[in-house]
Amino acid sequence: MGSRAARRARVFVVEADRLTKLYGSRVAVSEVTFRVGKGEILGFLGPNGAGKTTTMRMITGFLPPTSGTARVAGYDIRSEPLEAKARIGYLCESPPVYREMTVRSYLRFVADIKRVARARRDGLVDRAVELCGLDGVAHRVVGHLSKGYRQRVGLAQAIVHEPDVLILDEPTAGLDPRQVVDIRQTIRGFAGEQTVILSTHILPEVTVTCSRAVIIHAGRVVAEDTIENLTAGVGRMETVRIRVAREDGGLEARLLGVSGVRHVSRDGPGSYAVRGEGGDGLREQLAAAVLSSGAGLVELVRERATLEDVFLELVTEEEAAA
Amino acid sequence: MRAVLAILRREVQACFVSPVAYVFMVAFLGIMAYGFNVGLQFYARMPPLLAEQSEASLRTHVIGGPRGIIGWAQTAILLSLPGLSMRLFSEERRSGTIELLLTSPLTPAQLVAGKFLGALAVFACILVLTLPLVGVVAWKGDPEWGPTGTAYAGIFLFGAVVLAMGVFASALTESQFVALVVTYTILTPLLAIRFLVGMLGNPWDDILMGLSLRHALRQFGVGLVDTHYLVLFGTLMGGFLFLTARVLDSRRWS
Numbered sequence: 001m002g003s004r005a006a007r008r009a010r011v012f013v014v015e016a017d018r019l020t021k022l023y024g025s026r027v028a029v030s031e032v033t034f035r036v037g038k039g040e041i042l043g044f045l046g047p048n049g050a051g052k053t054t055t056m057r058m059i060t061g062f063l064p065p066t067s068g069t070a071r072v073a074g075y076d077i078r079s080e081p082l083e084a085k086a087r088i089g090y091l092c093e094s095p096p097v098y099r100e101m102t103v104r105s106y107l108r109f110v111a112d113i114k115r116v117a118r119a120r121r122d123g124l125v126d127r128a129v130e131l132c133g134l135d136g137v138a139h140r141v142v143g144h145l146s147k148g149y150r151q152r153v154g155l156a157q158a159i160v161h162e163p164d165v166l167i168l169d170e171p172t173a174g175l176d177p178r179q180v181v182d183i184r185q186t187i188r189g190f191a192g193e194q195t196v197i198l199s200t201h202i203l204p205e206v207t208v209t210c211s212r213a214v215i216i217h218a219g220r221v222v223a224e225d226t227i228e229n230l231t232a233g234v235g236r237m238e239t240v241r242i243r244v245a246r247e248d249g250g251l252e253a254r255l256l257g258v259s260g261v262r263h264v265s266r267d268g269p270g271s272y273a274v275r276g277e278g279g280d281g282l283r284e285q286l287a288a289a290v291l292s293s294g295a296g297l298v299e300l301v302r303e304r305a306t307l308e309d310v311f312l313e314l315v316t317e318e319e320a321a322a
Numbered sequence: 323m324r325a326v327l328a329i330l331r332r333e334v335q336a337c338f339v340s341p342v343a344y345v346f347m348v349a350f351l352g353i354m355a356y357g358f359n360v361g362l363q364f365y366a367r368m369p370p371l372l373a374e375q376s377e378a379s380l381r382t383h384v385i386g387g388p389r390g391i392i393g394w395a396q397t398a399i400l401l402s403l404p405g406l407s408m409r410l411f412s413e414e415r416r417s418g419t420i421e422l423l424l425t426s427p428l429t430p431a432q433l434v435a436g437k438f439l440g441a442l443a444v445f446a447c448i449l450v451l452t453l454p455l456v457g458v459v460a461w462k463g464d465p466e467w468g469p470t471g472t473a474y475a476g477i478f479l480f481g482a483v484v485l486a487m488g489v490f491a492s493a494l495t496e497s498q499f500v501a502l503v504v505t506y507t508i509l510t511p512l513l514a515i516r517f518l519v520g521m522l523g524n525p526w527d528d529i530l531m532g533l534s535l536r537h538a539l540r541q542f543g544v545g546l547v548d549t550h551y552l553v554l555f556g557t558l559m560g561g562f563l564f565l566t567a568r569v570l571d572s573r574r575w576s
Binding site for chain 2: 057060061062081082083085086088090092093094096097098099100101105109110112113114115118157
C-alpha cells in the first residue's frame, strides 16, 4: 500500500479532492475535484466570481475547506499543512511584496521562511532573479518598481524554493499588453519540468500556455480536458464565414433558409457570419445557396471553435439546467 | 527557528525605514529625557534631612523612585508602543502579504513569535538609547545598581506586556487605527484598576492591587522583584500571544 501511495504521489503533484467552501449558506466552491500530473501546466478557467481564487486558497492552505481536501506531492493540506506548504509556490492576485525591501533581500526573506537550506539560499535567489528577468533591478526597492516588474518579483518569490507546484492566480491581471506577453513567456519557460496551475478568466491565456484546462462556473467544475478535446467537443455548432463579390438584399434570407442554420449576421459589406450545425453537409448547402443566388462566392471558411465557444456553451448549458 | 529569526529581522528593518516608527521612538526618548530632568530637579531641591530619611539613595530614586524616570517610562510606553505594534499584522493584512506568510511552512506560533520578538527588539533598542540617563547618574553620583537594574527589567517587562496586547489587537483587523484603539481598550482597565483600591475593602483590595500593572511597575522600581508580579506579567504576555496565534489559526480572512 505504501509504495502505491508513493507512486500516486509521483504521478499527481496536486490532487483536489471534492473541495467545498461555504460562506454561511452561500456555496462558493462545490465538490471541486481535479488532478495535475508532473510537468503539466493546468489552466483553471472561469469567469470572475466562479470560485477560482477560493479554490487556489484552499489548495495553498490559506483558507480551510468546509469539506474535502487537497494533496500536494502526497501531503494532505489539512493534516500535514507544513509539509504541503513547503512544496507550493504561490502567487496570489496581487503580488505579496514588502514595498520597502530590495528585490534581493525580499527573495532571501521568502527563501528563509520557505525552509530553504542556508547553503543553497543565495544560489536559488540568483536562479529566481535570472528566470524572472530581474537582473537589472535586483538591488532596487520593490516599491519603486513598475507594476510589471513587481509581478515578476511575485513570480520570483513563488519559484525561489523550487516548489513541486507553482500556483498562479490571475498572474497577468492589470498588466499592459507587453508585460502580459512577457509574463506568459516566463511561465511557458517553466513548461516541462515545473508543474503549474494557472488560474485565469482570460481564455487566450489558457490556449497559449496550458496543455489542459479545468473550467469552473458558479463553484462547480463544468469541464475538464485537454484544450484539443475541449474545442473538439463543441463540433456540433460552428461558425462559417462567407464573403461574396456582389451583394443583393436577399442573400441573408436565403442563408437562413438552409436547414441547420440558426443565426446569420452581416458583419460588413459582402461578409456574413453564419452559425449553425450540420458539419460538412451544412457548408456544402451554404455554398450551393450562395452560388445559386448569383452573389459570387469569394470565400467560405469554417472558424475553428475557440475556448470562448466552449466556455459560453458550457456556461449557458449549465444555466439552462439550473 | 530560522524562519522566526527571518521574520524578526524583517520586522526590525521595516521599523527602521518607517517614518511613523521614528515619530514614536522620538516621542519615547523625548518623554524620558524630559522626565529625567524634572525628576532630577525635584530630588535636587529636596531638603537634606528628608533625603536622609529616604531608604534608598536619592540618586537611585531618579531612576526608579516615585518621581524617577520609571514613572515617565510608563507614560512613554503607553503613548508610543501601541503605535509601534499596531502595524504588525494589520499592515500585512491590508497589503496582502499575510497571504505569503500563511501559505508558507510556518506554524501560527512561529509567526507570532517572530513578530513579537521583532517588536520587542525595537523596544530594546529604544531602551538602550535611554541608558545615557543612567550614565549621567553614575557619572555624577553613585546609584545602587540593584534597584536600577530591576527598574529597567520592570520597564522592559511592562513594555513587553503592552506589545503582546498590541500584537493581538493588530491581528484582529486590517486597520492600524482600529488596532490602536483596541490596544488601549484592553490596557485601560488593567491600569485603572489601581484607583479602585481602597474602595471595596479586603480581600478585594489585595486582589485588585495584585492585578494592577502600575503597582507592579512601582515595585520593580524600588528593587522589589515579586514573583507574583512576574507571574502576572508572564501570564498576560503569554495569554495575549496565545490568543494571537488562535486568531491567525482561525483564518477568517475574506
